[in-house]
Each structure stands twice: as C-alpha cells, then as structure tokens.
Amino acid sequence: MFHLKPVMLKAAVVALVASVSLGGARAADISGAGASFPYPIYTKWAAAYKKETGIGLNYQSIGSGGGIKQIKAKTVTFGASDMPLKAKDLEDSGLVQFPMIIGGVVPVANIKGIKPGELVIDGPTLANIFLGKVKRWNDEAIKKLNPDIDLPKSAIAVVHRSDGSGTTFLFTDYLSKASAAWKSEVGAATAVQWPTGIGAKGNEGVANMTGQTDGAIGYVEYAYAKQNKLTHLRMINKAGKAVQPDSASFKTAAANADWAGTPGFEVILTDAAGDNSWPITGASFILMHKNPQDAASAAEALKFFDWAFKSGEAMADELDYVAMPQNVADLVRKAWSSQIQSGGKPLFAAQ
Amino acid sequence: MTDCAMNTSAANTRRTGASRWFAPSDKLFHGLTLSAAVFVLLLLGGVIVALLEGAWPAFAKFGFGFLVSQSWNPVTEQFGALAPISGTLITSFIAMLLGIPISIGIAIFLTEICPMWLRRPIGICIELLAGIPSIIFGIWGLFVFAPFMQRNVQPFLIDTFEDVPILSNLFAGPPYGIGILTASLILTIMVLPFITAVTRDVFETVPPVLKEAAYGLGSTTWEVTRYVVLPYTRVGVVGGIMLGLGRALGETMAVTFVIGNAHRIHASIIGPGTTISATIANEFTEAVGDIYTASLVALGLILFLITFTVLAIARYMLMRLNKRAA
Numbered sequence: 001m002f003h004l005k006p007v008m009l010k011a012a013v014v015a016l017v018a019s020v021s022l023g024g025a026r027a028a029d030i031s032g033a034g035a036s037f038p039y040p041i042y043t044k045w046a047a048a049y050k051k052e053t054g055i056g057l058n059y060q061s062i063g064s065g066g067g068i069k070q071i072k073a074k075t076v077t078f079g080a081s082d083m084p085l086k087a088k089d090l091e092d093s094g095l096v097q098f099p100m101i102i103g104g105v106v107p108v109a110n111i112k113g114i115k116p117g118e119l120v121i122d123g124p125t126l127a128n129i130f131l132g133k134v135k136r137w138n139d140e141a142i143k144k145l146n147p148d149i150d151l152p153k154s155a156i157a158v159v160h161r162s163d164g165s166g167t168t169f170l171f172t173d174y175l176s177k178a179s180a181a182w183k184s185e186v187g188a189a190t191a192v193q194w195p196t197g198i199g200a201k202g203n204e205g206v207a208n209m210t211g212q213t214d215g216a217i218g219y220v221e222y223a224y225a226k227q228n229k230l231t232h233l234r235m236i237n238k239a240g241k242a243v244q245p246d247s248a249s250f251k252t253a254a255a256n257a258d259w260a261g262t263p264g265f266e267v268i269l270t271d272a273a274g275d276n277s278w279p280i281t282g283a284s285f286i287l288m289h290k291n292p293q294d295a296a297s298a299a300e301a302l303k304f305f306d307w308a309f310k311s312g313e314a315m316a317d318e319l320d321y322v323a324m325p326q327n328v329a330d331l332v333r334k335a336w337s338s339q340i341q342s343g344g345k346p347l348f349a350a351q
Numbered sequence: 352m353t354d355c356a357m358n359t360s361a362a363n364t365r366r367t368g369a370s371r372w373f374a375p376s377d378k379l380f381h382g383l384t385l386s387a388a389v390f391v392l393l394l395l396g397g398v399i400v401a402l403l404e405g406a407w408p409a410f411a412k413f414g415f416g417f418l419v420s421q422s423w424n425p426v427t428e429q430f431g432a433l434a435p436i437s438g439t440l441i442t443s444f445i446a447m448l449l450g451i452p453i454s455i456g457i458a459i460f461l462t463e464i465c466p467m468w469l470r471r472p473i474g475i476c477i478e479l480l481a482g483i484p485s486i487i488f489g490i491w492g493l494f495v496f497a498p499f500m501q502r503n504v505q506p507f508l509i510d511t512f513e514d515v516p517i518l519s520n521l522f523a524g525p526p527y528g529i530g531i532l533t534a535s536l537i538l539t540i541m542v543l544p545f546i547t548a549v550t551r552d553v554f555e556t557v558p559p560v561l562k563e564a565a566y567g568l569g570s571t572t573w574e575v576t577r578y579v580v581l582p583y584t585r586v587g588v589v590g591g592i593m594l595g596l597g598r599a600l601g602e603t604m605a606v607t608f609v610i611g612n613a614h615r616i617h618a619s620i621i622g623p624g625t626t627i628s629a630t631i632a633n634e635f636t637e638a639v640g641d642i643y644t645a646s647l648v649a650l651g652l653i654l655f656l657i658t659f660t661v662l663a664i665a666r667y668m669l670m671r672l673n674k675r676a677a
Contacts, residue, residue, distance in 0.1 A: 164637025
C-alpha cells in the first residue's frame with residue numbers, strides 16, 4: 001500500500017507532463033467553423049486523419065452564417081457554408097470557395113397506410129402544399145401522380161425548420177425553381193417567411209413533429225431520414241422520371257452539374273438534369289482566403305482536404321453522405337494551386 | 352459616496368498611532384470594492400451600447416415600423432418585431448395568469464395549513480423544480496407534453512368552445528400539439544418555483560402576533576390569509592411575481608421547442624407563434640447579411656428593455672417592503 005502511493009504519484013506526474021507537451025503540439029492544428037450539416041463527416045475524417053498524420057482538425061459547428069463571418073474575420077483557417085457565396089462576394093472578400101461533400105434533402109410524410117417510397121410527388125405540387133394551396137391529401141394534384149394509391153381525406157399539416165439551415169436553403173431553392181408562385185411569394189434562403197405550417201428545431205424536431213402529427217409533411221436531410229426509417233416520398237425530377245433518394249441519385253445530380261464553367265464553384269445542385277438525378281441535392285462548401293495570413297495552417301488544411309478527396313469516400317458512405325466525384329475533385333485541386341498563394345507561391349502543388 | 356468617504360476619514364482620525372499603518376490598506380479595500388461595483392455598471396452600459404450599435408442598421412432602415420410590422424422575411428430583408436413581441440407578451444401573460452394563483456396557493460399551504468413534517472419535503476421539491484435545466488423542459492415538452500396536448504387537451508378545447516362566440520376563435524385550428532398554449536403551460540411550470548419561493552419567504556415575515564390576534568377574533572384560515580397575511584406581504588408578493596415574469600420573458604430553449612416558431616400572429620392561442628428569445632436562438636447562427644443580423648440584435652435590445660423594466664419594478668417593490676420591515 002505505502003509503496004504504491006509514490007508510484008501512482010509519479011505516474012500522474014508523467015501523465016500530466018505528457019498531456020501538457022501534447023497540448024503544445026496541438027498548436028499546429030487546423031481550425032475551421034461553419035455549417036452543421038457536414039459536421040459529422042468532417043469530424044469523422046478529422047479523427048482518421050489525426051491517426052494517420054498526427055495533425056488534428058478542430059471544426060466548430062456554428063452554422064453557415066457564423067462560418068462565413070469567422071472566415072471573413074480571419075479567426076479560422078477555413079469556413080464552411082451550405083449556401084455558396086456569390087462570385088462577386090468572394091471577389092470582394094478575397095475568398096476561394098470549393099465544394100467538399102454532397103448530401104440530399106428528402107420530403108417525409110405521415111399518412112396512414114402509406115409506406116416509405118410509395119407516394120410520388122412533383123415540384124409544383126410540393127410547392128403548393130408548402131404554400132398552403134393544396135390542403136388535403138386526396139387533392140386532385142396528388143391523386144393524378146398516384147392513381148393506384150387510395151389517399152385519405154386528412155388535412156395536410158406542414159412542418160418546416162424553425163432554425164436557419166442549409167437544408168432549408170436547398171429545399172426552398174428547389175421549390176423556387178419548380179414553382180413560379182413560390183419564387184415570387186417566398187423565395188430561397190436559409191430561413192424564409194413560411195406562408196403556413198409550424199416550425200420545429202433541427203432535423204430531429206421536424207422528424208418528430210412529422211412522426212407524431214397525422215397527415216404531416218416535412219423535409220429532412222437524407223442521412224437523417226434513412227437512419228430513422230422515416231416515410232420518405234419519391235420525387236419527379238427535371239427529366240420527368242420518378243426517383244428514389246439514395247447515394248446513386250445524388251451522385252448523378254452532382255456529375256451532371258457544370259462545375260468547370262461556373263466561377264467560384266457556385267453550383268447549386270437542385271433540379272439537376274439527368275434521368276436518375278435526385279432533384280433536391282446540394283453540396284457543402286469550404287471557404288478559404290486567397291492569401292492566407294497563416295500560410296502554414298492553410299497548407300495543412302489543403303493537405304487534409306486533398307486526403308479527404310482521396311480516401312474519404314468510404315467514410316462518407318458510412319454516414320450516408322456522398323463524396324465529390326473524382327473529376328470535380330481534380331477541378332478543385334486545380335483551383336487551389338492557381339488561386340491560394342502565399343508570397344506569390346502556390347500553397348498546394350497539383351500532381 | 353461622499354458620506355462614506357467622510358465616515359472613513361472620521362474613523363481614521365480617531366484611531367491610535369499604531370493602527371494608522373492600516374489606513375492605506377483600508378483605502379485599497381475601499382477602492383477594490385468600489386471598482387468591483389463600477390465594473391458591473393460598466394458591463395451593463397457596455398451591453399446596452401453594443402446592442403444599440405448592433406441594432407442600429409435595422410432601426411435606421413425600418414424606423415418605428417420595426418416595432419409594428421408583422422413581416423419577417425429574410426429573402427426580401429423586410430423585418431418587423433411585432434410577432435415575436437406579441438408572442439413573448441402573450442406566453443408570459445398566460446404563464447402568469449396560471450402560475451400566480453398556483454404559486455400563492457402552494458405558499459399559503461406551506462406556511463399556514465401544511466403539517467410541520469410535510470413542509471420540508473414539499474419545499475425541497477419546489478426548489479428542485481427550479482434547478483431543472485430549461486433544455487430538459489424543452490425536450491420533455493416536445494416528446495411527452497406536446498403529444499398529450501395534441502391527443503387530449505387541444506381537441507377537447509376546440510370541441511368544447513366551438514359554438515361559444517369569442518372563445519371559438521381563441522381555441523381554433525388544427526391540434527398540432529405545440530403552439531402558444533403549450534409554451535405558456537411549460538412556462539407556467541418553470542416560473543412556479545420562483546414565485547413560490549419568494550412568496551413563502553415573505554409570508555413567513557408576517558408577525559405571529561397579528562395572525563394569532565385574527566384567529567383569536569374567530570377568523571377562519573381563509574380570512575386570516577385574505578385580510579392579514581396578503582395585505583401585510585402584498586409588495587413582496589408582487590416582487591416575487593416580477594421575478595417570475597422576468598424568467599418567463601427571457602426563457603429561450605424550452606419555448607423554442609414547443610411554440611411552433613411561426614412569425615405570424617394568430618387569434619387562436621392553440622396556433623403556432625414565436626417569442627423574441629426563440630427567434631434569436633433559432634436564426635442567429637445562420638443569419639447572413641447585415642440587416643438580418645441587425646434585426647435580430649434589435650430584437651435582443653427590445654427584450655433587454657422589457658426585462659429591464661420588469662426587474663426595475665421588482666427592485667422598487669422589494670425596496671419598499673424592506674423599508675417597511677425595518
């Protein structure tokens with residue numbers, strides 16, 4: 001007993017010293033802040049990257065708006081946003097923007113007797129439901145798309161996000177493209193003036209409200225809908241085909257976008273062309289300074305993103321995200337080497 | 352402050368030579384405590400200045416219209432504070448309407464009627480209720496209380512008052528479960544411990560001789576409470592109520608979960624609404640653009656002013672009570 005005590009004390013001192021020296025090494029870590037939608041995958045990548053290289057990444061999920069403010073104030077190495085900045089805005093603040101990860105938004109409903117993926121809906125009808133113009137599930141517009149389903153007369157209860165969110169941006173952006181009435185009356189943003197319905201906080205809030213309200217319809221991230229086995233709807237895409245939301249249909253939407261011809265990668269993947277494209281797909285973006293103050297951490301950040309493009313796909317699949325297609329990743333790498341510099345030298349060398 | 356300084360110097364001259372050595376440390380102590388007090392004032396002033404500065408773009412753009420407009424449109428950047436202000440005031444009003452009688456009832460029971468052995472357990476339970484974090488109330492409200500409201504309470508209210516003129520509008524619409532009424536009821540539970548604790552304490556300040564005299568004259572417990580205890584403690588009770596109201600006005604997380612977060616003003620209290628703090632909590636992280644952010648800060652300033660007024664009134668009431676007790 002008495003011999004043990006000094007040993008334990010020594011061990012404690014060693015552990016303390018070790019943790020202090022480790023704390024010192026952490027100063028070289030990469031820091032980022034922004035969108036909450038990609039938070040799970042960024043932290044999963046960060047953990048794996050730390051194991052491989054010893055370099056850590058600290059990502060704060062404070063929301064896209066916060067991420068944009070933080071990167072403009074230069075308090076972080078990179079910012080993350082679900083809503084791409086306009087090319088002019090990027091130019092004004094000396095920022096570079098590139099897509100990092102893809103996800104989808106799916107409408108979910110709670111109708112008695114309807115199974116997941118059974119009901120089909122198109123953009124204009126979805127917009128009319130969220131405008132409060134289509135009020136009952138047996139409305140002609142819904143019946144026409146689903147001639148074989150016996151739809152109940154129950155009232156439609158609209159559920160939307162109450163917090164500002166990239167999910168809401170993708171959803172309202174799609175509705176603006178699909179319906180002129182939505183575009184003129186509501187528009188697209190991370191938060192909008194909803195004409196009807198109730199607001200619930202976060203994906204879990206929307207899922208819960210939809211689940212406990214008879215006749216409800218809402219929208220959540222695909223990963224959330226899949227993991228919680230919600231009753232999702234199929235959608236008619238731009239090509240007029242009914243598609244299921246899954247990683248294949250998100251990938252098709254991403255592959256069909258004109259990444260090369262859009263300055264600042266300001267591509268919004270909603271309402272994409274292609275027979276198998278899911279209509280409400282979107283990328284989450286990273287923002288960095290063209291001439292970063294802290295060139296060393298910026299170079300480390302680019303190395304991390306390069307590694308994520310190369311080896312992050314399996315992890316993305318596990319969490320139901322979709323990795324960027326390789327051809328898009330190559331375009332992004334080119335943009336890095338041509339645009340992000342320190343003292344006239346590029347921080348990233350494209351292979 | 353001059354009085355204070357004069358007293359100190361007068362005391363110093365009366366001291367013997369040896370203790371004069373301590374005079375500088377006394378002054379230092381005086382300075383330290385003074386600066387601690389001034390620090391709070393500076394902090395408060397700083398908060399007001401920061402809020403004013405942050406909110407200025409919104410007030411400059413919308414002017415007085417900000418206070419009376421119901422529009423809240425981030426797309427066209429048209430903002431008005433009427434829906435959050437009315438939601439804040441209505442939920443707090445209903446919470447007070449239900450919370451005050453219950454709290455005072457508990458306090459009367461605890462001080463006048465309750466057997467001695469039961470006073471401590473009930474008192475501790477009330478204090479524990481005050482210690483529950485608001486997020487717990489929010490989650491409980493969303494997952495347990497809202498479904499209960501949706502299945503049992505709201506359909507009952509809608510059906511019962513269907514043919515009553517004004518009440519049919521007050522209890523109209525589909526039973527969503529969440530909404531203004533649900534938020535108000537959660538708030539009621541949350542303000543109970545605050546009002547109860549203060550009211551119980553002031554009830555205990557009533558001199559036993561007054562109550563015994565009243566009982567001696569043949570008064571019932573109700574008459575003693577109504578004509579002796581309440582008049583004697585009136586001001587303190589109001590102070591406690593104001594503290595509860597302050598909490599109800601500023602409560603964020605629990606309300607955000609169950610109010611429905613819709614920027615509309617309904618005639619029906621079953622319908623969804625929003626409050627100032629819920630709006631800020633919901634939208635601040637993703638607010639892009641100067642006017643949007645400034646409008647949210649302006650909401651914060653309005654809430655600050657409302658709460659400040661309420662607490663100032665509470666302080667004033669308590670001050671009067673203390674003066675009378677002395």
